Amino acid sequence: MSAASNGRTATRERVTTWTGQGIPRKEDDRLVQGEGSFIDDMGMQGQGYAWFVRSPHAHARIVSIDVSPALALDGVYAVLTGEEAKSMCQEPFFRIAPGAASHIEEWPLAVGKVRYQGDAVAVVLADTRENARDAAELIEIEYDPLPAVVDGVEAAESSAPILHEEAGTNVAWNxxxxxxxxxxxxxxxxxxxxxxxxxxxxxxSTPIEAAGAVVDWDVGSGVVTIHTNHQMPMFAAMFMGPTLGVPINKFSFSSRDIGGAFGTKIGFYPQLAALALLSKKAGRPVKWTEYRTENLLSSxxxxxxxxxxxxxxxxxxxxxxxxxxxxxxxxxxxxxxxxxxxxxxxxxxxxxxxxxxxxxxxxxxxxxxxxxxxxxxxxxxxxxxxxxxxxxxxxxxxxxxxxxxxxxxxxxxxxxxxxxxxxxxxxxxxxxxxxxxxxxxxxxxxxxxxxxxxxxxxxxxxxxxxxxxxxxxxxxxxQARIINPELPFSGNGEAAIAKLDLYGEVNVNLGTSPQGQGHETTAAQVAADILNVSPDKVTVSIGFEQANNSYIGFSGTYASQFAVTGLGAVMGAAQKLRDEILEVGAYALGLSKDEVELSDGVCVSKNDPSKSIPFIGIANLVYTNNAVLTPELREKVSLTCRYVYTPPFQVxxxxxxxxxxxxxxxxxxxxxxxxxxxxxxxxxxxxxxxxxxxxxxxxxxxxxxxxxxxxxxxxxxxxxxxxxxxxxxxxxxxxxxxxxxxxxxxxxxxxxxxxxxxxxxxxxxxxxxxxxxxxxxxxxxxxxxxxxxxxxxxxxxxxxxxxxxxxxxxxxxxxxxxxxxxxxxxxxx
Amino acid sequence: MITQSATQAIEVTINGKTYRRVVESRQLLVHFIRDTLGLTGTHIGCDTGSCGACSIIMNGKLVKSCMLLAPQADGAVIETVEGLAHDGELSALQESFRDHHGLQCGYCTPGMLMAATYLLRNNPSPSEEEIRRGIKGNICRCTGYVNIVRSIKAVADGAQLDMGDGVAKEV
The missing domain is CATH 3.30.365.10 (Aldehyde oxidase/xanthine dehydrogenase, molybdopterin binding domain)
Known part of the structure; x- marks a missing residue:
């Protein structure tokens, strides 16, 4: 067998199914023109720029931190240290490990000790990137260096220096x-x-876009807005919520285009928590763009x-x-x-x-x-x-x-x-x-x-x-319970919403946060087959917005699963929407549901093609003309269909x-x-x-x-x-x-x-x-x-x-x- | 300690439009393009001139805009990714990247397109080896470069070159 054709078609000609076609991606027109929205492209009115102060030592006690020279610099809004960050938190981050390692306390910034070169000790906020960086250099930190262990096998030996005294061992799990x-x-x-x-x-895998965020802790409403390129934002929310004392529904996470992640954008929730506290302290939005050395040292x-x-x-x-x-x-x-x-x-x-x-x-x-x-x-x-x-x-x-x-x-x-x-x-x-x-x-x-x-x-x-x-x-x-039987986790899944909008537009949104995998395209292909329209007529919302998109605790883009969980959710949501459109269409045409079908954005009689109603007409009946519907239909149909796909797992x-x-x-x-x-x-x-x-x-x-x-x-x-x-x-x-x-x-x-x-x-x-x-x-x-x-x-x-x-x-x-x-x-x- | 507030007036022509601004002398050209002018298609990936996400064409040469200070661009004629499409028509390379799945996350893409544009302007029929040399300063983590090379090759073989001339136009 020779190298297989990848099935691409240059134009979107009518085909039996859109699923299985290598059609050009919906994402690409904006991306090839430099019109994507990546994290450093985002900003908020009145924002300051954050710069983390990181340890030059692999292992050291923090003897003292003097932030006053930094605060004296023009343009510096605030400095947050580890001790102060801890005092603003409710509890350390959630711990997955059982036993000794369950005693490890991690806070948004290092407290008392640094444990690797690049450990964040403080974070500065200033009016420009350059001033934040200058101010960070002025912070005076006295360290008392400790012996380091850099080998995973030696770390398990009793002679090795202990990183977390509260655990008493470097063996996090066996x-x-x-x-x-x-x-x-x-x-x-x-x-x-x-x-x-x-x-x-x-x-x-060092994605070319490093981590980043724009964070605003709005004290009046208590809402913590976080634009970020985290690839599993609601997982980050679950880690950050109890630590910051913020309920999940007071977070407002969002992402747009993400410049690669490969799993490496799951681990930076401590940075996001530190930025949230910095915003709270400074009373203004905080913008952070990780630079490459910071990414390689600490991300x-x-x-x-x-x-x-x-x-x-x-x-x-x-x-x-x-x-x-x-x-x-x-x-x-x-x-x-x-x-x-x-x-x-x-x-x-x-x-x-x-x-x-x-x-x-x-x-x-x-x-x-x-x-x-x-x-x-x-x-x-x-x-x-x-x-x-x-x-x-x-x-x-x-x-x-x-x-x-x-x-x-x-x-x-x-x-x-x-x-x-x-x-x-x-x-x-x-x-x-x-x-x-x-x-x-x-x-x-x-x-x-x-x-x-x-x-x-x-x-x-x-x-x-x-x-x-x-x-x-x-x-x-x-499987997390094999690590720690006390963990209340099992199963998996993903959520999607398929919707007919006010003028009959088809919209799909997902719980995922893709980083180049083309979810807008594949989700549109799958929905297009079910709703019998071109993928061009299916808008898939870009990125993730907590306020608008549906999600579950496992939502995100990671671990080789979108084609199953994500598209499983899209299929379920699109099928529900199809059912509702057929139901309303049949009513409007005076036919039964099994006498109508969908064709290119129209609900049409199977027997008499002259009898049809376009999606805009269906939307009109439900959204702006519902007195003509029966009470039963009004009760039953919303044209906004959520579905959660869950795989058939057992504990x-x-x-x-x-x-x-x-x-x-x-x-x-x-x-x-x-x-x-x-x-x-x-x-x-x-x-x-x-x-x-x-x-x-x-x-x-x-x-x-x-x-x-x-x-x-x-x-x-x-x-x-x-x-x-x-x-x-x-x-x-x-x-x-x-x-x-x-x-x-x-x-x-x-x-x-x-x-x-x-x-x-x-x-x-x-x-x-x-x-x-x-x-x-x-x-x-x-x-x-x-x-x-x-x-x-x-x-x-x-x-x-x-x-x-x-x-x-x-x-x-x-x-x-x-x-x-x-x-x-x-x-x- | 760096002295703050040293500033300089500069004039730069980007994609045919002339901008006059007063900048901090130490501001990087890429920050000037992105933050001061709002042309965010040019990206930043490494701070060391290694990744090429910030590639632009300046005075006819391919350069990495994180390796220059904004004042060094005083008087320069610059092309960025935003200038590749004309009147809503994608350039041949932009179309080819889209049609050959030459991008995934799209973050390296603007820099990659600028490098490829520069390459084809100077060598309209490059071999695969020459294409790979032409983009060696631009890192992509998503594609293994296979479809990027394909995308560029398709334009080189397709004789549909519309690479622009890089000359500033009146605005």
Whole structure:
């Protein structure tokens, strides 16, 4: 199969259904003209500009803060410190963690101590950005530096400095996930492959628009207005409300266009709370635009995870029975969404494979580093990378072909719905076929021949690697109870309103806050099919407005779910609206409801097309002419239809850590060909392909774009992007000079194709997608592995700079520890 | 300590319209364009000249407007994204980005369009490699660049170039 057409059509010609068409996006006319409304484009009358004062130390006691020199500067409106902010709050932020970590107190600004370089100590408000920044520099803060811990494994040791004394430990959460009988498997397997250590590095998808907000605490009404690019604003409201003493209905959150987020715009609610208090204190609106260094130091990093003592039982035929490991997740200095990452990975417990016996002893540890929160592929990609490294290492050590080994161990097409050892249900897919397609797309046979021709020792080597991955979507928030059984969370959902406006205009609004995913377009496609109009005639409100849009507690744009939850809600709302229009139309035409239908904005008799009433006429009857309707119809019809889609979840069994944790499982197979320079360790990608299976595609062009994007970020993370701290806790990459974001020269052309295995569990057959499951990290690492000699070390890190690859290339010569060993009970394989 | 209140009068022509303003000497050109003039299509992404979200064409050259002070633009002729469409007609590149899904969040798009406009003005038929070199100073996090390259290539291959001339027009 060749690269599939993405189904785009240049013009919106009449088609059977709008769903499934790659039509150009509704968003784009404004965005290509620079007419989007991003957060720094917003402002309010009388606003001041906020600037956060951040700690230069990774760990220190705050001895004193003198704000008077700042206040003496012309144009400075107010300064807020941590102690004062705390005094204005009702309680610390809500804590997800149970046990010792439940005692951790986090306030909008640091109180008493700073715990990472970039921890916010105070915030200044002034008449201009420049004056706010000048004033911030004048604040005199005396610190008493403390030893820092910057390694997630060391943080768990008793000798490590404690970040939060009230918890008495840096272990924020620990849980043992144990399924099947790994001890039996290890005792009875023909081979046991042991890997000492694998490390998934710290990086972030760094959206080009950093965080920001315009906040106004109106003392008269008590309403706190927050324009922001937070991607889950009502989640932020739930965290901020009890701390600030503000009821949810006194917040007024809104967003318009958001310049990328990738999960990293979930964690900044402490900043929003500090800005609200600053506004309250200063009596004027506050505008804050995060600058890039601030973003890299303090906004959000992705989870860094170390896996120790990995043991993998394997049978002589290549059947992998499972694995065990100890995992340490370095979550940074505060728990902003964590320790939920401690269970999220278990949505994909066995990866793409029929592994039966799995034991993971998982700890989330606090370190003197930037707090983590979700980042594209959140928590699952770390685990999937582990599994892909396991599979490739087993193949290499035992002499199996990595492709055939995958096919042998894959969940097979006939196995769906497939229940994993922890009760998750994989809905559909065809992994072997996807793998074949990816290999063909990347022209693996050609490159395999080239690789043999070139060999080793001639300056360049070729490596071919694949990554098999899952993009689990639509969380069951009941999994939070596996972390903390006291949490009152379960299920999931999204809300939408479909409305006929006063002159018959069709409007849809959503609880989501998209950041480039094209919700206006796909929501319009789905509603257009149900209401039988062109998507051009469906207006989908831009962004989110708390006052106007419908929402539930889970609303937002995150975690690969819009195609299911968001569009499920749009479908439900549009169907209700359709019913109401048909009902009013039938009454107006003197027909019964089953004698009329909708066609291009008109309700028309099925038998006599001359009998019809346009949507404007329907709207007139309901909104401005309702005395002509029957009392029953007036009672029944509002033309404003809300629907909440909820997936069919149950509460997981927290004792067994067992249950269906996500509704859908999109899969992706990535294939990568690299060229490695033997002299320098430089890695160049020669060919790249990804095959996606996300069930029914609502808009194939948007799906393909998401595949490209996730692959691009993964490639950049694997080769170029890493956050490293020195031993004192100083971030070594505090700007885009040092943090090398992948450019158009770094990211290769990405070939794509697809399979559509509809999900049997969703209203439209679609699966959530977009995160990509870190497929590129798996494929790039496996391709680098393929360039190494048998006596070289294994690829042990998800980030492979030139230096690291060079070290790997020379590791055999140096007789460096290989990081892997095999115990065999049978000879050969 | 920086001295406040040092100011300077400047005259800048942007998208054919001439603006005369008194600015703080230390004001960045991008803040002048966005905050003082309200032309918010030009974006800010990094503060270090690394991301290209603030790219504009100044006196015929592609520049990053966060790397210049407003007074350095005194007398300059500048083009920003707001000047690409004429009389409601999108430029060929704008249309192509829309038709080839060359943008997702749209935040890097104005800078990317300016870089692509500059590229095609100087090299109407670039190879894929030349396109990638032409936009290497502009970071996109959403698209993996695939559809951006496609969008630019389609215009280069399509011989429907209407890149404007960058010359100030009377207002």
């Amino acid at each position: 849980g043992v996930f144990n399924y099947g009988d790994i001890d039996w498997a290890l005792e009875n397997a023909d081979h046991v492959v042991k890997i000492d250590r694998l490390h998934f590095h710290r990086f972030s 959000t990093h992705g989870n860094e995870r170390t896996f120790l003592d990995i043991e993998v039982p394997v049978m002589a035929d290549g059947t992998i029975l499972g694995f065990k490991t100890r995992a340490y997740d370095d979550v940074g200095a505060y728990l902003h969404y964590e320790p939920l990452g401690g269970v999220i990975w278990s949505q994909v417990l066995p990866g793409c494979y029929k592994l039966k016996h799995i034991k993971v002893d998982y700890s989330a540890t606090l370190t003197n580093k930037c707090p983590v929160s979700p980042n594209r592929g959140y928590s699952r990609m770390q685990h999937l990378w582990l599994i892909e490294r396991i599979v490739d290492t087993v193949a290499r050590e035992l002499g199996f072909d990595p492709i055939e080994l995958r096919k042998l161990n894959f969940v097979q097409p006939e196995d769906y719905p497939y229940e994993t050892p922890n009760g998750c249900v994989y809905d559909s897919g065809d992994l072997p076929r996807s793998l074949d397609m990816a290999l063909e797309l990347v022209e693996a046979d050609y490159w395999r021949a080239r690789q043999k021709e070139l060999g080793k020792g001639k300056g360049k080597r070729i490596g071919i690697g694949v990554g098999s991955t899952l993009d689990s979507g639509t969380n069951n928030f009941g 997981p069994d927290t004792d067994r850590k067992w249950g269906n944790l996500t509704l859908t499982y999109a899969s992706q197979i990535h294939a990568c060909v690299v060229e490695v320079d033997e002299e320098t360790g430089e890695v160049k990608i020669l060919a790249y392909a990804a095959v996606d299976d996300c069930g029914r595609r609502i808009n194939p062009a948007i799906v393909e774009g998401q595949v490209h994007g996730a692959a691009g970020l993964g490639i950049a993370a694997a080769l170029y992007e890493s956050f490293d701290y020195d031993e004192d806790g100083q971030l070594m990459q505090p700007s885009f000079y040092e943090y090398h974001v992948g450019t158009a020269l770094d990211i290769p052309h990405i070939r794509t194709s697809y399979i559509e295995s509809p999900s049997p569990f969703t209203p439209n057959g679609a699966k959530g997608m977009g995160e990509g499951g870190g497929g590129a990290l798996h494929a790039v690492c496996n391709a680098i592995q393929d360039t190494l000699d048998k006596d070289d070390a294994i690829v042990y890190d998800s980030h492979n700079s030139w230096e690291r690859v060079y070290d790997l290339l020379k590791s055999g010569e140096r007789q460096a520890p290989r990081g892997v060993s095999v115990l065999s009970r049978v000879s050969g394989s």
